[in-house]
Amino acid sequence: MTFLVHNETLTSVLKKIEKAGEKNILFAYQATDQYRVTANIQAKRQKEALEMVLQGKPFSFVEHNTYFAVQYTGKTTRVEQIKGRVVDEHQKPLPFANVVLISSVSKAYVAGCVTAEDGSFVLPYADKDAMLKVSFVGYKSQILACKPTMHIGLHPDTQQLKAVTIKSTRPNVVYKDGAFTTLVSGTILGELGSAEDMISQLPFVSGEAGSWEIIGRGAPEIYLNGRKLENLNELKRLSAKDILKAEIVTVPGAQYSSKTNAVIRLRAVRKRGQGLSGSLYSEYMQGRYSPHGYEDVQLNYRTGGLDIFGEVGAGLDRSHATAHSETQLHTTSDWEFNSRRTTNTLGGEILMNAGFNYEISEKQSLGMRYETTNMIGNNYTHSWGATDVWEDGKLTESMGVDLFSKSKPIGRIA
Template identity: 30%
Template sequence: MQAKEIITSDNETKYVMKKFYAIFTALTLFSTVAKAQQTIRGWITDEQRLPIEYANVIALSVRDSSLVTGAVTDNAGKFLLTLPANSNQVFLRVSGIGYEQRNVFLPLIADTLQLKAESETKTMEGVTVTAQRPKMAIRNDALVTTIIGSSLAKAGSGNDVLKRIPLLSGKEGSYSVIGRGAAVIYINNRKITDATEIERLNSSDIKDIEVVTNPGARYDATVSAVIRIHTVRKVGDGFGFDVRTSAYYWENWDTNNQLNMYYRRNGLELTAGSAYNIDNSLNKQTTTNEVQTANLWTNKWTSDSHSCNTNNNYTLSAAYEFNANHSVGARFFTNLLVGANNGHGDFSTDVFKNHVLFDHIESRISANSTAIPNKSLSAYYVGKVGKIDIDFNTDYYYGRETEYRITTEQSANYANRTVTSAGIHTNKFFATKLVLSHPLFGGSLSVGNENTFTNHEQNYVNQENVVPSTASTIKERNNAFFFEYSRPMPIGQLMAGLRYEHVNSDYYDEGEYSPAHSRTYSQWFPSLTFATRIKEVGLQLSYSAKTSRPSYRQLGTNVEYMNRFTRQSGNPTLKPATLHNISLVSNWDIFTFVANYTQTHNKIMYWNEQESTDENITTLRYRNFKNLPVLTLSLTAAPRIGVWSPQLILFCQKQWFDIERLGSKLDLSEPIWGILWNNTFDFKDNWIAETRLKVTSKGITENSELTRNNCAFNFSVRKAFLNDRLSVTVGVNDLFNRSANQLLLYTNNLSIDTKQEFDSREFYVTLRYKFNTARSKYKGTGAGESERKRF
């Protein structure tokens, strides 16, 4: 056995050991005989009496250990086995990725059999051996990090935990998985649509976090990664609340404020929440833009811009559990933009024609946006009828935003110009999702249907007619069917799925249907995952087919005015990209290795075209590329040394790609390397100090080259009071102010060399108080979330 954690005390050293059989502190089996079949029902919990999900329970013949049947525990730790009448001599084998397996012998003739496995503790020469599951392990389709009982349980909020999970990067409820892109987040099987909910989640309430690098068929075909958060089950009625306020300062002030209230009574839960945030940002940029036409045009400009975004949202929800098998709920969310989000930028531009100064332009862009309150309403039913599990969700969303922009240009050699524009975006969608699950052949079969109806309108008006005014509408219907089958086997866990999506996208230009821009897609998306364990090494191999659909802004025909030489527009002829992904995950002791290979067809990238009426004017838009293969590798080490919990992640991303540029091939295959080093120091008296260092090398991604190394260092200290009900965190982000971006974009005849400096360095203070908080009973998983993100 191997030591998992070392704790130094006065005269003794305690080694906390891995031992799976101690996890099963309560295992109760019920056996009944009905007609020609026998049924075994039971549940599995850990030492805290928390259910163990996805444990494998297999019935084997006592005579030759051949497989009779098997099952997988659900999210309540329950399982059901149905045996033939001639299966009197069987035993159960209980196992799970990250645990040692255990055999349980039982007589099936008994009406009721109760078995309890006690936690084993052995003392040997001052060394105490106690059972504990590993902090990180492979479990079925996910890489699991255990939070409860670790230093991460004291991190603060859900965001504070997610920022320290291997393979994840991001902040404030928006996270991506290295090599896979943006992730969809679930809490207790409910899809998160309000990013502030992650911040409202207490780290001490999190049981574990699963990172899925290859999601199966039950997830939308556009979902490339999933984060599943499981919380500790809590009981208790009454009123509770938590309040949090944060202030950030360096070159400007930012603030983040939240209030959440709860009321629980028997099976009823009522919640109300509000968040008010102000985000000020500064951006200094230097850009050199070269376009080779009949002449060589070079634009060199510097800019200094400022924006202020104000957000105010409210959430109301109600959930009711009739009993363990039936629950319903509804949630209403509205997002208010208080006043107007606004920004402005000052630009100083030198224009050269064939290296000779052509013009000098001083310009200012002022923009502000207003929106009517966005509204979303969701409802769910989760139940069980007989052996069938039912999960139904429905969602409605409506939002409208108007952006006004004024561009003033003062030219040294030509006429001055003022360009005013208004862009109006209106989005509506309605979605439903139904999933039915049933035990089958020793495993579990899930079938489902998801329907999404979307209406997206774009209107762009330019009063001076410098660029054309446009009006377009996209009406889209997506009908999806899927199935997933999961079955434990003596050599591991097998999961297979297939999803079919049929999409009708109707395009209207100025109210007239446009067959040339309308599309119909029918695609199959298979998925396959196999997880096993060879001695101390956990292994997972998976494949999935996915799609990446263009956003509605990318599909739009609006032509936005940037300056007198540059425009920006969407492309209604864009096709969805298809991704084929193979992943290998391996976990041993403190080490985790992940390899992802993705082949993307019809990859969507930034490109440019010259205006047919004036080749000196460049329009930036998107286009499809035939093929883009990318390999991503990462290695994580996460030991525990006394009060110090370091985590070191090494990663590399390489693509094989080239483009036609100025009549020749340009190779874009230079890899990107990176290091992420997190350190947590868990001191006495509820003091926690943390550091985070991220370094990213030069390299190329898609058709953009990172031309400088990037580095960011964060530091924070947290102190908890009143049994962790009150906490104070003081920290600094990007202490050395080294996270500036510098990249070079290549197209066929255009290069854009940009250096951006942000106000990323900021000191902050966070105060948080929580009273009688508990896990939400709301179980809705949401429907049509991928469509909402395309808005």
């Protein structure tokens, strides 16, 4: 590769090296954004270019089969490596298990990778306070103290696997055309309930539902059959069994926005049945003061290559929260600020969508989809409380607050 960079962010330069080379580069944006690079890279291989731009900067990297893992090392001059192997309860290797270094204090991402076919992994290690988090679908995650050499055995998660049939297999992951493709249908991933539950178990994915991150990349955009999902609640209503495969793209191409860090592409199983079909989804959760409910109905009519579909969903949330804080300030007098706040909220919405899809051939289709979301009734937030100010043990001020806001559905006359 050959190119010239002048006073560009390290993040930008690493992306250029990535696109010009054959391997992905996994790194934490928040660490690389603060460093700038000026370099003349002439006829260099990807690894050599990486060494050039990182020279003199507090970073190190480890090369894997399909990617480089870059870690911020800070002021330390000594960088070690953690080498290890992840196996199951029968001592068989677990390929594509997520292995992530996290801060023991903030639990923030430090560096990460996935295991190779033989279950092995290698990570640069400079932060002595970091912990190692290891996870794999169907197994209990572990957070461990770091050692130079580690042999990690994971044990089945009986809660996660209680509904999995013995015919289900481990997911197979293949790297092809710039994407890590994981087969979902017919594997353990397809038995995990909703597509939302399944995504959390994919290789290179960390975080909880709705706040996922790709290891070394940040928050991804999610696509279903080529359509970007603007409302991630769709994933709750989509069964994991209906997903054929999931693709993790860590180097998004020109078809995506320049601000897109990573992409998860889901491809649904093509349904061949004819006639009318439908599904009903119901969800209810009860806290002490905070119930949550959601109902959803989907209908689909299929004839030949034509699909006509419609959906109506409604949800209602009520929440109750209390907060109490005390602040002390010691100057010429001893001050104490005592605050109490209670907040109640009520919100509801109704979702409706309809459209059609026409399959011209196995690889060609066209369609249209219309979606709208509106409030149900009046949504409101009510917050009240007080702050007491004490000086040398004597109450000097007491301030109260009572706030109420209400939103009305558009087009409704109340």
